[in-house]
Amino acid sequence: QKEVEQDPGPLSVPEGAIVSLNCTYSNSAFQYFMWYRQYSRKGPELLMYTYSSGNKEDGRFTAQVDKSSKYISLFIRDSQPSDSATYLCAMSATTNFGNEKLTFGTGTRLTIIP
Amino acid sequence: GAGVSQTPSNKVTEKGKYVELRCDPISGHTALYWYRQSLGQGPEFLIYFQGTGAADDSGLPNDRFFAVRPEGSVSTLKIQRTERGDSAVYLCASSSGLAGISTDTQYFGPGTRLTVL
Numbered sequence: 072q073k074e075v076e077q078d079p080g081p082l083s084v085p086e087g088a089i090v091s092l093n094c095t096y097s098n099s100a101f102q103y104f105m106w107y108r109q110y111s112r113k114g115p116e117l118l119m120y121t122y123s124s125g126n127k128e129d130g131r132f133t134a135q136v137d138k139s140s141k142y143i144s145l146f147i148r149d150s151q152p153s154d155s156a157t158y159l160c161a162m163s164a165t166t167n168f169g170n171e172k173l174t175f176g177t178g179t180r181l182t183i184i185p
Numbered sequence: 186g187a188g189v190s191q192t193p194s195n196k197v198t199e200k201g202k203y204v205e206l207r208c209d210p211i212s213g214h215t216a217l218y219w220y221r222q223s224l225g226q227g228p229e230f231l232i233y234f235q236g237t238g239a240a241d242d243s244g245l246p247n248d249r250f251f252a253v254r255p256e257g258s259v260s261t262l263k264i265q266r267t268e269r270g271d272s273a274v275y276l277c278a279s280s281s282g283l284a285g286i287s288t289d290t291q292y293f294g295p296g297t298r299l300t301v302l
Contacts, residue, residue, distance in 0.1 A: 079225065107293075114189070114276055114293030115228065159227050172218065172241060173291065175227030 074098045077160055077176030085184050090147040094160035094176045097141065101162040101174070104136050106145045109157045109178065118158075119145070150183045157181070187211075189294035191277050197300045198267055206262040206297045208277030216282030217260050218291060219252055222274045231275075234260060235282055267301045274298050 077094045084090055092106075103122045107115035119134045121127045127134045135144040147154055157178040165171040190209040198204050210217050215236050220228035230244040234254045242252075249267075254260040264271055274296040280289045 075227075077227070112295070114278075114295050116293065117290050120290075161227075172230040172233055172244065173220075173228075174230070175220075177225070178227050 074174050075160060075162060075176045078179055079177045081180040081182060083182045083184055084150060086150060086152060088150050090150050090181060092145045092158050092179050094143050095141055096162055100164040103163040104143050105161040106134060107159040107161055109159060115159055152183045152185050155182045189277055189279050189292055191294040191297050193297060195298045199302050200267060200269060202267050204264050204267055206275050208260045208294060210258060210279030211292055214279035214281055216280040217254060218278040219262050220276040222276055228276050269301050272299055272301045
């Protein structure tokens with residue numbers, strides 16, 4: 072069993088819809104939780120990070136962590152065609168995730184239909 | 186430079202050959218990472234450098250894989266006796282590496298797409 076599970080999709084939604092992306096994990100040592108966005112033939116870029124249970128909002132994006140259930144989510148409001156990409160969840164078992172390997176999910180391929 | 190750069194962008198080689206992949210991190214970043222991303226998968230950790238030394242090489246799959254960072258900036262990932270299963274995108278990332286900075290971000294390069302025929 073992988074430490075991080077993520078539905079690979081693909082997921083297609085109409086423009087303007089709310090998108091929900093999710094990951095589950097099994098390693099209780101994970102403390103930092105990140106969402107990366109990866110466009111085709113590009114490297115991943117960090118969207119958001121959080122380290123506590125609860126919600127964190129940044130513009131149209133909301134990251135949610137439930138440590139008791141080992142479940143994290145990313146919500147995208149008012150989705151745009153430019154949001155079409157692969158979304159990767161990533162986790163780190165340290166309080167200093169710039170100095171620690173990241174464990175990624177498989178990635179969910181998202182398409183926003185105009 | 187402005188971001189992490191990797192060369193070559195694409196590499197096609199034959200089974201059994203030796204390849205070198207290069208990573209130029211963001212200037213001043215002391216931490217450097219190599220990940221491998223197979224088709225339809227997320228990146229998998231290979232090795233992490235802090236300065237010139239490998240702080241964690243637990244992700245290297247076998248002794249055909251080796252990485253160096255002799256001057257603490259540019260890094261080279263070396264693969265000997267390549268196999269078809271080595272085909273993947275090899276990603277490099279760097280971060281400032283400052284201890285105690287809990288929000289230090291890993292910035293990724295565009296990757297090198299390796300194809301072993």
